[in-house]
Amino acid sequence: MKKVDHIGIAVSSIENVLPFYNDTLGLKLVKVEHVETQGVKVAFLDGGNIKLELLEPLHTQSPIATFIEKKGEGIHHIAFGVEGIEERIHELQTKGVQMINETPKPGAGGAEVAFLHPKSAHGVLYELCDKTNIKGDKS
Numbered sequence: 167m168k169k170v171d172h173i174g175i176a177v178s179s180i181e182n183v184l185p186f187y188n189d190t191l192g193l194k195l196v197k198v199e200h201v202e203t204q205g206v207k208v209a210f211l212d213g214g215n216i217k218l219e220l221l222e223p224l225h226t227q228s229p230i231a232t233f234i235e236k237k238g239e240g241i242h243h244i245a246f247g248v249e250g251i252e253e254r255i256h257e258l259q260t261k262g263v264q265m266i267n268e269t270p271k272p273g274a275g276g277a278e279v280a281f282l283h284p285k286s287a288h289g290v291l292y293e294l295c296d297k298t299n300i301k302g303d304k305s
């Protein structure tokens with residue numbers, strides 16, 4: 167794992183929490199987008215060395231809706247920036263890690279992402295995030 171790319175935070179409403187992040191904490195909003203495949207609206211905030219990813223459920227079937235229902239708003243996952251995500255997945259599997267996603271799926275900003283099962287990671291939901299195939303965005 168080369169670096170932490172972002173921290174995912176589950177929120178009921180991005181609109182409602184933005185004043186806290188923008189005005190109270192002074193973090194700049196980078197972009198907002200819908201990731202239909204994961205049933206979420208996503209807002210990226212510039213946290214300097216890493217980004218914060220606010221995740222709002224688009225519908226009740228969204229995994230984020232389930233998360234908020236069970237645990238309330240809060241930290242959802244930590245994402246590692248990686249290169250060669252398919253090899254990283256394979257490598258983790260050979261080391262005995264159970265993956266939620268055995269093949270990469272599309273994430274925010276055109277990245278390829280895959281989640282490790284929290285049971286294999288001592289209770290933490292980790293994401294692998296590969297941005298090497300995105301044109302013009304190597305942030």
Ligand code: ZN
Binds near residue numbers: 174243
């Ligand atoms: Zn993420």
